[in-house]
Amino acid sequence: MKIIRDPEKISIETGKNKQLKKRIGFVPTMGALHPGHFSLISRARKENDIVAVSIFVNPAQFGKGEDFKKYPRRFKQDIESCRRLGVDLVFLPDRDNMYPEGYSTFVNVDNLSDCLCGASRPGHFRGVATVVAKLLNILHPDALYLGQKDAQQAIIISRMVKDLNFPVKVKVLPTVRQEDGLALSSRNAYLNKQERSVALVLSKALRLAETLIRNGQRNCGRIISRMRQLIEKNRPAKIDYIAIIDPEQLKELRKIEPGCLIALAVKIGKVRLIDNTVIGRV
Ligand code: PAF
Numbered sequence: 001m002k003i004i005r006d007p008e009k010i011s012i013e014t015g016k017n018k019q020l021k022k023r024i025g026f027v028p029t030m031g032a033l034h035p036g037h038f039s040l041i042s043r044a045r046k047e048n049d050i051v052a053v054s055i056f057v058n059p060a061q062f063g064k065g066e067d068f069k070k071y072p073r074r075f076k077q078d079i080e081s082c083r084r085l086g087v088d089l090v091f092l093p094d095r096d097n098m099y100p101e102g103y104s105t106f107v108n109v110d111n112l113s114d115c116l117c118g119a120s121r122p123g124h125f126r127g128v129a130t131v132v133a134k135l136l137n138i139l140h141p142d143a144l145y146l147g148q149k150d151a152q153q154a155i156i157i158s159r160m161v162k163d164l165n166f167p168v169k170v171k172v173l174p175t176v177r178q179e180d181g182l183a184l185s186s187r188n189a190y191l192n193k194q195e196r197s198v199a200l201v202l203s204k205a206l207r208l209a210e211t212l213i214r215n216g217q218r219n220c221g222r223i224i225s226r227m228r229q230l231i232e233k234n235r236p237a238k239i240d241y242i243a244i245i246d247p248e249q250l251k252e253l254r255k256i257e258p259g260c261l262i263a264l265a266v267k268i269g270k271v272r273l274i275d276n277t278v279i280g281r282v
Contacts, residue, residue: 001083002089004090007093026135026139026141033078039173052091060130091135105130116241143168144171146170148173149184182200195268195269202275205231224243242264244262
C-alpha cells in the first residue's frame with residue numbers, strides 16, 4: 001500500500017495504472033474510519049483493480065463555529081484499516097497541498113446546496129463539491145463510492161459529476177447501522193452515554209415513518225408531525241429539520257411518492273446528527 005501526500009505524485013501513480021487499463025475505485029473520506037467506510041472500501045475492492053482512499057479533513061466544508069478543529073483525527077489507525085482492507089493507494093494531502101495560497105476556485109451546485117443540511121450549514125456543500133471535484137481531477141477514478149447516510153451530499157455530487165462531465169460512475173451504498181439502529185458516523189464519537197441512547201430517536205423516527213406509510217398514510221405533513229412528536233419527547237434532542245423530498249430536486253412533497261427520501265437532522269446536545277430512509281414502492 002502506498003501512502004502519498006503530494007497531489008502530483010498520486011496523479012502520476014493513478015495515471016500509470018490507467019495506462020495499464022486498470023480500473024480505479026475511489027473512496028473519499030475525512031478519516032476516523034468506521035464500518036460505514038469499510039463497506040465502501042470493501043465494495044471498491046471487489047469491483048476494481050486498484051482502490052484509492054483519500055483522508056483529508058476538508059476545511060472548506062466547515063463553517064465558522066463548527067467542529068473542524070476537534071473533528072476526530074486518527075490517521076495511524078485509519079492507515080492500518082486501509083492496509084487491512086487491501087487498499088492500494090492512500091492519498092493523505094495537507095491543507096497547503098489542496099488549498100495553496102491564492103486558492104480561489106469553488107464549485108457550487110445551485111438549487112440543491114442551500115436546503116436541508118445546507119440551510120443550517122451555509123457553504124458546507126460548496127466545500128464538499130469543491131474538494132470532491134479536486135479529488136476526481138487528481139485521481140481520475142473510474143468509480144466513486146459514497147454512503148447513503150449523507151444522502152444530500154450523494155445527490156449533490158452525482159449532480160456535479162453529471163453537470164461537469166466527470167468520467168466517473170457514482171455508486172451510493174446503504175447506510176451501515178449499529179445493532180440498535182444508530183447510523184454510523186464519525187461524529188457519534190462526540191456523544192456521551194446518555195446522548196448516545198437519545199440519538200436512537202433518529203432511526204426510530206424513520207422506522208415510525210416507514211410503518212405509517214406501510215399502513216397507508218400518504219400525507220407527508222401528518223407523517224412529519226408524528227416523527228416530530230416522537231423526537232420532541234426525547235430531551236436533549238432538538239430537531240433541525242425533517243423533510244420528505246424527491247431525491248433529484250430535493251423539493252418537499254405533499255404526498256408520498258415511490259422513491260421519495262425522508263431525511264432528518266437532529267441536534268443531540270451539541271452534536272448534530274443526520275439520517276434518512278428511501279421509500280421504495282408505495
Ligand atoms: O463525507 C465525507 O466524509 C466528506 O464530506 C467528503 C465526501 C470526503 C468530502 O470531504
